[in-house]
Amino acid sequence: MSCAEEYTPKLRARGYRMTSQRLAILHVLHHSGGHLSPAEVYEQAHLQVPGLTETTVYRTLDFLAENGLARPAHMGSGRLVYEIARHEHHHLKCRTCGTEMEVEHALLKSMYQKLESESGYKLTDSHLTFFGLCPNCQKGD
């Protein structure tokens, strides 16, 4: 299934329009797999849509996140990166070497439930980033 076929209906269902800019940005996120900074998204999507501006990239990433097609994540720099919305997961990043790994949401499930019952809040999406030392960097420490 092409990106257009996959994502256009999702936008339409919410009353929004598919545009060449949005499609190019979704395409970049979809095929990169990982998380990208707005600048990286711009750099790549720009090739497909020459007139594309960085303003539009920022607005579109925010828009896609707002509508569940992309997920924003903080990777420790104070700046947001984005990835295509797939299975729910979190990140674990090494403070020393920067190596990252994904953390399945299943691992946090029971903690989420405890948090819901204690707080009364109904938890929705939260992309979490944990920091620590990877096995390798623990040795040298």
Next chain:
Amino acid sequence: MSCAEEYTPKLRARGYRMTSQRLAILHVLHHSGGHLSPAEVYEQAHLQVPGLTETTVYRTLDFLAENGLARPAHMGSGRLVYEIARHEHHHLKCRTCGTEMEVEHALLKSMYQKLESESGYKLTDSHLTFFGLCPNCQKGD
């Protein structure tokens, strides 16, 4: 104990210097209690140290976080806020009305342990922000 008495030794112990700028910023964080944006910190600290620049505020907040005297947190906007380092805690924020509450780290303890044993990483500090719907906003939904 004054801010100077409390924080100066902590910096000295690490080979750093206490300055009027750092003291003013620590004072602001210490007495505000909650988390503040760099702009808010600047606005207040500026009153004590007229020559203070925003550049210094950014650098100092980063420096304090790096050295464990302050903690950075993401509150969903893509921008960092800072609070004075106290007991370890996390935040839970309502997507609808913005109401926030603190989450004790104790509640996440066993999840942290599970995460460490599964990943091999040794977890260090991570300020987490969870998002959800507060009890009030669940009704109206």
Next chain:
DNA sequence: TTCCTTATTGCAACTTTTGGCAATAATATG
């Protein structure tokens, strides 16, 4: 296909954050 509505984009100005470098000032030492 053509027209109409309005969501979306590009542009330009603006705010926020970062980085390089010379001047300043905190602290150790004589």
Next chain:
DNA sequence: CATATTATTGCCAAAAGTTGCAATAAGGAA
């Protein structure tokens, strides 16, 4: 107390991100 060392700051300019508004174009209706 005076001097030397160098961490820290301020200044300036650049990079990153945001906002308002007029022009454009997606998609429904005729």
